[in-house]
Amino acid sequence: MDKDMCEKLYEELCTKSKNHKSISHYTNLDSLEKIIMNRSFRLTLLSEVNDKFEDKRIPDLWKGKIYVSCFTNRIRESVMFWEMYTRKGKKEQEEGVMITLNNKFSENIEIYGDEKCEKNKFGKIEKSNINHKSYDNIDDWGYYDISFADIEYTNNFSDYVDKTLGHLFGGLVKGIEWDCEEETRIRVALKPIGKENVRISNSINMYKPKPNFEYIYFKLTDDMLNGIQITLNPWSTVEFRERVEKIMKESNIENPIIIDSNLKGNIKK
Numbered sequence: 001m002d003k004d005m006c007e008k009l010y011e012e013l014c015t016k017s018k019n020h021k022s023i024s025h026y027t028n029l030d031s032l033e034k035i036i037m038n039r040s041f042r043l044t045l046l047s048e049v050n051d052k053f054e055d056k057r058i059p060d061l062w063k064g065k066i067y068v069s070c071f072t073n074r075i076r077e078s079v080m081f082w083e084m085y086t087r088k089g090k091k092e093q094e095e096g097v098m099i100t101l102n103n104k105f106s107e108n109i110e111i112y113g114d115e116k117c118e119k120n121k122f123g124k125i126e127k128s129n130i131n132h133k134s135y136d137n138i139d140d141w142g143y144y145d146i147s148f149a150d151i152e153y154t155n156n157f158s159d160y161v162d163k164t165l166g167h168l169f170g171g172l173v174k175g176i177e178w179d180c181e182e183e184t185r186i187r188v189a190l191k192p193i194g195k196e197n198v199r200i201s202n203s204i205n206m207y208k209p210k211p212n213f214e215y216i217y218f219k220l221t222d223d224m225l226n227g228i229q230i231t232l233n234p235w236s237t238v239e240f241r242e243r244v245e246k247i248m249k250e251s252n253i254e255n256p257i258i259i260d261s262n263l264k265g266n267i268k269k
Helices: 003-018 029-040 079-085 090-093 176-181 238-251
Strands: 022-028 040-045 068-071 098-104 140-149 152-154 173-175 184-192 213-217 231-232 257-259
Touching: 003 140, 003 257, 022 029, 022 079, 029 098, 079 098, 090 098, 090 238, 090 257, 098 140, 152 176, 173 176, 184 231, 184 257, 231 238
Parallel strands: 152 173, 231 257
Antiparallel strands: 022 068, 022 098, 040 068, 040 213, 068 184, 098 231, 140 184
């Protein structure tokens, strides 16, 4: 795939993501409370996602620097998602919820190193500062790119390999076996303020600095949160609903909606 085709496909993936009226995220009750109270979503290193090959397919320059937060644009509930993404220890799926948000993500995504999104906001790095020597702190880093895009599914990963454009598809291309997820992602590629290739002291060897923090966060705006819908897991109880209602009441979010799963009573634990 040549440069023009790569750039065209990347733009198509970003455009598709804007057309979804809402996007959803399956998680557990503890994570729901953190998301709601902090008004933020966590992005995780690409190396920590379920598909362990994703991080191995990207150029070395970007390994350890790409963070993602994963959603589905499916309108229908997924039994597989309830099974895979809402478990929490031995409680398994009984603590699960599906969070559905208004799709306002492409308009203003702010990224922070702080889960409350009150400090350590990442700025865009336009050019490396060769005089900046530190790489150990959050404020030694900024972002190279923030993308909100649908995932591309393929059987031929070689089509998406380009040394000059490797960052375009890092974290945005998965194997065709994952296409049932109908996934949309926020993807952030971080970049150091200083050099991207640094010589090791007293050596001719070089290394590529990487962030030493596992998570970063994006801020949820009122437009995203107002009218939020929480779908309870198919095995939920009255007591579980009350716990969710308490969280939402304390959040002061406008017009939250809490509904039972369409699958309630139809699948075994």
